[in-house]
Amino acid sequence: MRRLLVLGAGGHGKVVADAASAGRKWTVIEFLDDRYPEHGALEDWKVIARPADVAGLAGADDDVIVAIGDNARRLAVIEELLSRGVGVTVVTHPAAVISPRASLAPGCVVFAGAVINAGTRIGRGCIVNTGAIVDHDCRLDDAVHVAPGAALGGNVHVGRRSWIGIGASVRHGLSIGSDTMIGAGAAVVADIGDNAVAMGVPARVSTRRDSDGTVE
Numbered sequence: 199m200r201r202l203l204v205l206g207a208g209g210h211g212k213v214v215a216d217a218a219s220a221g222r223k224w225t226v227i228e229f230l231d232d233r234y235p236e237h238g239a240l241e242d243w244k245v246i247a248r249p250a251d252v253a254g255l256a257g258a259d260d261d262v263i264v265a266i267g268d269n270a271r272r273l274a275v276i277e278e279l280l281s282r283g284v285g286v287t288v289v290t291h292p293a294a295v296i297s298p299r300a301s302l303a304p305g306c307v308v309f310a311g312a313v314i315n316a317g318t319r320i321g322r323g324c325i326v327n328t329g330a331i332v333d334h335d336c337r338l339d340d341a342v343h344v345a346p347g348a349a350l351g352g353n354v355h356v357g358r359r360s361w362i363g364i365g366a367s368v369r370h371g372l373s374i375g376s377d378t379m380i381g382a383g384a385a386v387v388a389d390i391g392d393n394a395v396a397m398g399v400p401a402r403v404s405t406r407r408d409s410d411g412t413v414e
């Protein structure tokens with residue numbers, strides 16, 4: 199019996215558990231959530247403890263995945279787990295098409311209908327959401343989220359913790375900085391820097407945040 203422990207029993211966690219249960223690897227899936235014990239179940243899955251308890255709970259037959267939607271928080275939790283020697287797994291829906299010549303670092307999740315093509319390298323804790331396309335030779339740094347239906351052409355680089363919004367497209371060969379948000383439906387046709395919010399067709403930077411979070 200192999201068990202998957204999912205940290206975070208919200209909407210994103212529900213889709214992570216659903217993707218995991220569609221495959222054959224895990225016979226038991228259980229959640230850990232800060233709202234335990236008030237939050238005791240999600241769909242037909244049990245919430246059994248708080249995330250802080252994971253190190254004591256995870257045995258040799260258990261795998262752990264972090265299902266926190268916020269990119270920065272998800273990465274911080276993954277880094278803390280890894281530093282404490284708790285392994286973090288990868289969850290891929292069986293209906294995702296992932297090239298054997300692509301690589302996924304620990305903590306990644308890939309949902310149904312997503313396609314990841316040859317030569318692409320995906321960092322720790324990334325989300326490749328439902329129906330998203332990441333074409334050949336892309337590089338996604340840690341904790342990037344490619345939202346449902348978004349598409350990256352070949353050789354695109356996305357920096358840490360950036361979010362490509364639902365249905366957005368990024369032309370091949372471009373670079374998107376870290377901590378940047380690309381709006382839903384945007385068409386990115388030029389490089390976008392760090393700490394930016396960009397939206398529209400073609401995408402224009404509307405806001406730039408400093409590293410301390412203040413907005414220009």
Ligand SMILES: CC(C)(COP(=O)(O)OP(=O)(O)OC[C@H]1O[C@@H](n2cnc3c(N)ncnc32)[C@H](O)[C@@H]1OP(=O)(O)O)[C@@H](O)C(=O)NCCC(=O)NCCS
Nearest residue numbers: 327345346362363364379380381382383384395396397398
């Ligand atoms: C781009 C985005 C981050 C901006 O959020 P925001 O700063 O809260 O923006 P607001 O909703 O206050 O809108 C501000 C203006 O930008 C416009 N705008 C917002 N999002 C836009 C988008 N994606 N494309 C074009 N224009 C957009 C609004 O119409 C509004 O215009 P106005 O001032 O002329 O009325 C957000 O709208 C977005 O697209 N998020 C992506 C969400 C997503 O992909 N979710 C996936 C979940 S898995």
